[in-house]
Amino acid sequence: MKPAAACFVCQKVRGEIAIPGGLIYRDELVQATHLFPNRQGLVYLGYLMIEPLRHAPELADLTVEEAQAIGLLMSRLSRALKEILKAEHVYAFVLGDDVPHLHLHLVARHRGAPQQYRGVHVTEWPEAPRGGKAEIITLTARLHAFLAR
Numbered sequence: 001m002k003p004a005a006a007c008f009v010c011q012k013v014r015g016e017i018a019i020p021g022g023l024i025y026r027d028e029l030v031q032a033t034h035l036f037p038n039r040q041g042l043v044y045l046g047y048l049m050i051e052p053l054r055h056a057p058e059l060a061d062l063t064v065e066e067a068q069a070i071g072l073l074m075s076r077l078s079r080a081l082k083e084i085l086k087a088e089h090v091y092a093f094v095l096g097d098d099v100p101h102l103h104l105h106l107v108a109r110h111r112g113a114p115q116q117y118r119g120v121h122v123t124e125w126p127e128a129p130r131g132g133k134a135e136i137i138t139l140t141a142r143l144h145a146f147l148a149r
């Protein structure tokens with residue numbers, strides 16, 4: 001297992017990496033952020049990451065409290081993506097082949113996404129809404145406000 005000191009998610013948790021738009025949510029157990037833009041400065045909008053603050057590698061490693069917190073946050077953020085982005089559907093993926101700190105991908109499927117772009121290929125749809133740092137900041141603020149109400 002990669003030591004927590006070098007772990008990308010732990011670095012996010014410790015505030016050592018600037019998070020575009022900042023935190024959508026954080027409590028004592030979990031946090032949610034938007035995906036970072038790529039090298040071209042663009043990102044698929046409505047692609048969130050939910051992570052336990054503790055360096056827990058997989059779903060199987062969560063405490064009951066962490067699992068409850070992640071489940072609840074997944075549901076609330078799915079509702080927020082449907083309302084704010086008018087998402088047709090919201091995917092939840094756990095892949096974790098590269099970073100051994102659980103990070104759940106919560107991904108909006110935008111209206112009209114063709115069949116071939118469903119599932120893990122959803123972000124490959126060329127017409128999907130994309131944006132840069134400004135759009136992430138706006139969306140993050142709206143998601144944050146949704147959770148606070």
Ligand SMILES: [Zn+2]
Binds near residue numbers: 011056
């Ligand atoms: Zn970690």
